[in-house]
Amino acid sequence: MTWTAILVLAAGAYALKATGVIALGRRSLPGRVDDALALLPAALLVSLSLVQTFSAGSRLVVDARAAGLAVAVVLAWRRAPLAVVIVAAAAVTAALRAL
Amino acid sequence: MAVPRAAGSITRDALVISVAVGIFGISFGVLARGAGLSIAQTQAMSLLVFTGASQFAAVGVITAGGSVAAAVGTGLLLGSRNLVYGMSLGRLLAGRWPMRALAAQLVVDETTAMATAQEGVAAGRKAFWVTAIAEFALWNLGTLIGALGGEALTDPEALGLDAAFPAGFVALAAPQLRSAASRTAALAGGLVALSLVPVAPAGLPVLAAALVVVVVSVARAVASRWRAP
Numbered sequence: 125m126t127w128t129a130i131l132v133l134a135a136g137a138y139a140l141k142a143t144g145v146i147a148l149g150r151r152s153l154p155g156r157v158d159d160a161l162a163l164l165p166a167a168l169l170v171s172l173s174l175v176q177t178f179s180a181g182s183r184l185v186v187d188a189r190a191a192g193l194a195v196a197v198v199l200a201w202r203r204a205p206l207a208v209v210i211v212a213a214a215a216v217t218a219a220l221r222a223l
Numbered sequence: 224m225a226v227p228r229a230a231g232s233i234t235r236d237a238l239v240i241s242v243a244v245g246i247f248g249i250s251f252g253v254l255a256r257g258a259g260l261s262i263a264q265t266q267a268m269s270l271l272v273f274t275g276a277s278q279f280a281a282v283g284v285i286t287a288g289g290s291v292a293a294a295v296g297t298g299l300l301l302g303s304r305n306l307v308y309g310m311s312l313g314r315l316l317a318g319r320w321p322m323r324a325l326a327a328q329l330v331v332d333e334t335t336a337m338a339t340a341q342e343g344v345a346a347g348r349k350a351f352w353v354t355a356i357a358e359f360a361l362w363n364l365g366t367l368i369g370a371l372g373g374e375a376l377t378d379p380e381a382l383g384l385d386a387a388f389p390a391g392f393v394a395l396a397a398p399q400l401r402s403a404a405s406r407t408a409a410l411a412g413g414l415v416a417l418s419l420v421p422v423a424p425a426g427l428p429v430l431a432a433a434l435v436v437v438v439v440s441v442a443r444a445v446a447s448r449w450r451a452p
Contacts, residue, residue, distance in 0.1 A: 125260050125281070127267075129291045133281060134271035136295070137302040142327035144309025145316050160440035161311045163408045164433060165339040166399035168304060170409040171416040171432035172332065173389035173396075179420045192386030193393065200394040206236040210243065213390030217383030 192217035233337070233346070237354040240333050243387045244275070245361030250379050251278055252369020258285040262370045269366035273359065274331055276301040280425060300426035307433045308335040315347045329355035332388075336395040404443065408436045 153161070177193045178184050192213035199209045248269065255265040260282070268278050281298035285291070309330045315338055316326045329351070338351035379385060400406050412432030419428040 125255075125258065125264060125285050125294060126291060127264065129295050130264055130267055130271070133277065133295045133298045134268070136299045137272045137274050137277055137305070138328060140299070140302050140306040141309050141330040142324065143306055144311070144313050145327040145330060146320070146323050147310075147313065156440075156444050158314075159404075160437060160444075163405050163440060164307055164311045164436055165335050166396040166405055167408040167412040167436045168307060168429060168433055169332070169336055169392040169396040170400075171412040172304070172429050173392045174413045175416050175420060175428050177386065177389045178417060182421050184417065184420055188383070189386040189389070192383060193389050196386075196390030196393055200390075200397045204394075205232065206391060206394050207239040209394040210239055210387045210391045214243075214383035214387040217386035218381060219383075221381065221383065 188217045188220035191220055233341070233350045233353055237337060237350070237357045240337070240354065240391055241357035241361040243384050243391075244333065244358050245365035246382070246384055247275060247379050248362040248365020249369035249372070250365075251275065251282070252366040253372065254279070254286070254369075255282045255366075256370050258282045262367075265370040266363065266366055269363045272298070272302075273328060273362065274298075274302045274305060275362070276332075276426070297425065300424060300430075303426060303430050304332075304433065305330050307430075308332075311335070312338060312351070315344060315351065326351070326355075329359065331358070332392065333358055336392050340395040340398055404440075408439055411435050411439055 173193065177189045178186065180187070195216045196209050196213040199212055204212075251269065252265055255268065255278075256262070260268070268281075272278055272281075277298035280301045281294040284294040284297050289297075309327065312330060312335060316323055318326075334351050334354045337354040338347045341347040341350045396409070400409055412435050415435045416428040416432040419431055423431070
């Protein structure tokens with residue numbers, strides 16, 4: 125990995141992040157666009173969570189992480205504090221792996 | 224609409240997330256050194272790229288013998304969801320341009336999750352910045368420790384931390400899933416993302432989910448306009 129590559133990656137990564145923040149910072153968008161944008165973070169985070177839990181490289185798998193996520197879903201549904209959800213999920217996953 | 228969170232819980236939540244991020248940072252530091260990066264290069268990646276998924280992916284490609292170009296390309300693909308986050312956070316982070324330019328560097332999964340989980344702009348901004356500061360500090364501190372340490376000091380997977388992030392994201396997204404529209408979007412996006420895992424390169428499944436959500440929103444808007452002209 126060369127310095128040039130690192131700087132190119134950094135510049136590109138920043139450009140991706142900045143496009144939305146700077147382009148939309150001052151504008152006021154039509155209500156429907158705003159509504160659509162508002163749906164995105166939660167939908168993306170759920171999709172990301174599913175991909176992170178159920179994939180190993182290019183394979184779909186069910187392993188200890190699935191148990192951790194299941195525990196998290198139950199606790200989140202019961203409105204447990206975030207810290208409890210995270211620690212419980214990690215603990216269940218770690219425990220299953222240690223078996 | 225998110226539900227209000229207790230005062231003080233923003234800081235606590237941000238710290239919990241950032242400690243987990245910091246431990247992964249140690250792992251990144253070790254892996255980057257293992258891929259042949261210098262300590263300075265390793266730290267520069269965490270300071271300047273500041274996107275865990277991109278950094279791990281890029282270093283992974285190098286370790287697997289891939290080209291530098293492939294490493295950068297993969298890293299950028301994995302950073303593409305930050306573009307979508309930025310678009311959704313843009314209004315929340317409105318302000319003078321120096322502040323927006325700084326905020327942009329900090330738009331990642333965790334800051335977005337914390338910001339959007341709050342009710343109201345003020346709480347959302349506080350959550351964004353508190354999480355950003357804690358996460359930036361601990362990610363970089365972790366990277367430094369890993370880069371200097373040489374050997375793996377901790378194994379995030381043995382601690383179950385790879386399950387901690389999905390758990391945290393789901394918990395933070397939960398309050399926003401109270402409407403039928405948001406649940407439909409999440410379900411559609413999730414199914415598309417999972418179905419693409421076996422066939423698409425890393426980063427693409429989640430990006431495709433974003434596209435699906437946009438298509439679903441447009442379809443709903445068109446359908447409602449058609450039903451009640």
